[in-house]
Structure formats: C-alpha cells, structure tokens
C-alpha cells in the first residue's frame with residue numbers, strides 16, 4: 001500500500017543515492033521516483049540496484065524536460081519533491097558555467113513550475129512539499145571566526161554557488177508568490193560512500209594509492225566543515241517531514257578541518273591499512289596553484305535545526321573518515337582489477 005509518492009531528483013548521485021538507500025528502508029510505505037539524467041557524476045550501479053528495490057522507480061531523464069516532469073507528477077500522483085539533482089563540482093563551474101545555469105537554475109524552476117501546476121490542479125498545494133537541497137556555499141566565505149546563520153546574506157563567489165543561490169531564491173519566490181509549501185536545507189561539505197572521484201576526499205585517496213602527487217590548492221589552509229552523509233540524510237528526513245513551511249535550515253557536521261589536515265589524516269589512515277614499503281603517503285602531498293575565487297572558510301550555525309527538530313550530527317568524524325577511506329580503498333582496488 002503506497003502512502004506517499006515522492007519525486008527524488010539526482011538519486012543516482014552521491015547524496016541522493018545514500019538518501020534513497022536509507023529513506024526507502026525507513027519508509028517502505030513510500031514510493032520514491034528517482035529522476036536522474038545519469039550524467040558523468042551518477043553511479044549507474046546504484047541506479048540499477050534501485051530497480052531491485054520494490055519501492056523505488058528509477059527513471060533516466062532531465063529535470064529541465066518539462067513534459068517528462070509533468071508526466072511523472074501525473075502518472076505517479078506525486079505528493080512531494082526532494083530535489084538533489086545538480087551540477088555540483090565548483091571546478092567544473094569555472095570551466096563551463098552554462099551547464100550549471102541550465103541544470104541548477106532552469107532545472108529547479110522547471111520542477112517548481114510543474115509541481116505548482118500539478119498540485120494546484122489536484123488541490124494538494126498546501127500539503128505537498130518541495131524540499132530544496134542547497135549548500136552553505138551560497139553564503140560566501142568566512143574569515144577565521146564566526147558562523148553562517150540562516151539569515152546570513154547570500155554572497156556566492158563561484159558560478160556553482162551562484163547557481164545554487166539563484167535556485168534557492170526562485171524556490172523562495174514560489175512560496176511567497178504562489179503559496180507553495182517549500183523548505184530548504186543548507187549543508188556543509190559531505191563525505192561518505194559514493195562520492196564522485198573528482199571531489200577532495202576521493203581524490204586524495206585515489207592519488208595516494210596510485211603513487212601520484214596529491215594536489216592541494218593554495219596553502220592548504222582553506223577550512224571546510226565536514227558532514228557525514230548519513231547525518232545529512234537524517235537532517236533531510238527531519239526537515240522534509242517536520243520543518244516549518246517557508247523556512248531554511250543549516251546542517252553542519254561541526255568538524256572544521258583545513259584541506260591539508262584532511263589530506264594528512266587520510267594519508268595516515270592509508271599508512272595504517274595499506275602501508276608503503278619504505279615511505280609515507282604524506283610525502284606525495286603537494287601544494288598547487290589555488291582555485292580562482294577560492295572561499296577561505298565555511299562553517300554553519302546549526303542551532304535552529306537542533307532547537308526545532310532535535311537533529312544533531314551523530315557520527316564521530318575519525319571513525320567515519322576511516323570507514324570512508326576503507327570503502328574507497330576497496331573500490332579503487334576493484335577498479336584497478338577491472339571488476
């Protein structure tokens with residue numbers, strides 16, 4: 001018996017894929033439609049696996065495709081949207097901003113507009129919820145001190161963060177203008193299984209194992225707050241079900257580390273689990289030319305989600321990083337054997 005049907009976008013990517021695995025287990029009475037274009041960033045194996053899950057329907061397609069989005073909303077009588085799909089890599093947004101404008105802004109508007117039409121027609125507008133998955137990067141950059149709050153001004157610095165900020169503002173406008181029931185979450189940097197190899201943590205592990213230079217931007221002192229992807233899943237679950245309509249919530253792990261600290265910690269885990277015969281992995285770390293417009297520090301104040309919804313991160317950073325490293329060691333060695 002299907003209790004609720006939710007359109008999840010980008011569910012073959014890193015966070016969406018982890019989300020679907022946990023959410024579908026916790027709510028077997030929900031039907032999840034995963035709309036994913038299967039870009040280079042998607043995991044086709046996750047998408048295939050979802051076909052075996054009785055309450056997940058994976059659909060390959062573009063969130064910018066109006067008629068496809070409309071037909072999914074109607075065919076499956078969708079009651080909610082949880083929107084992960086995006087171009088997500090800052091470096092790619094510097095090389096090719098237009099793809100980010102198209103997917104992150106036009107795609108989000110397409111979903112909103114079609115959901116608005118469908119929920120108006122079916123008189124579900126007040127109950128059906130649109131959850132925008134956003135980033136702390138929309139707030140810009142911090143110095144050594146302070147935290148972003150939900151009322152901090154938007155000051156995005158990269159084409160990626162500007163496209164996410166634009167999408168968030170369009171989401172807000174659909175609540176203010178049309179009365180849509182929306183919530184937005186701003187999470188810090190996620191880590192865990194299934195992150196694309198291009199991102200910092202998988203890159204450090206991949207390069208270390210391949211005996212290559214481990215490149216770290218600038219002076220390595222840029223700070224990110226790391227959030228275990230499973231803790232992010234729990235926050236989305238809480239906000240989607242119980243967050244106040246029209247509100248946004250920051251979600252952070254409380255694990256601020258410089259990029260150099262992260263790379264060094266990963267190298268030490270590798271020294272332990274896959275020791276080199278006569279060297280340490282750290283010797284492969286090299287500082288390289290900085291990313292243009294590189295934000296110095298992100299850190300979010302999560303008091304609102306703690307107070308209102310009782311959410312707090314549960315993972316221990318060191319344990320979760322170790323689990324993550326072990327998962328990639330296994331993955332990269334399988335890849336190296338061609339399996």
Ligand SMILES: NC(=O)c1ccc[n+]([C@@H]2O[C@H](COP(=O)([O-])OP(=O)(O)OC[C@H]3O[C@@H](n4cnc5c(N)ncnc54)[C@H](O)[C@@H]3O)[C@@H](O)[C@H]2O)c1
Pocket residue numbers: 009010011012013014015016035036037038039040041042043061062063064083084085086087088089103107133134135136164186187188189190191195196
């Ligand atoms: N990774 C992080 O640390 C982080 C932090 C904060 C917020 N976010 C946000 O969380 C969301 C998910 O991030 P992620 O790291 O899992 O990204 P990802 O790049 O791993 O996955 C994105 C997924 O979206 C799909 N996709 C891309 N364009 C699409 C389109 N036009 N139509 C349908 N599907 C499309 C891709 O195929 C992929 O499966 C994004 O909105 C991102 O901005 C990520």
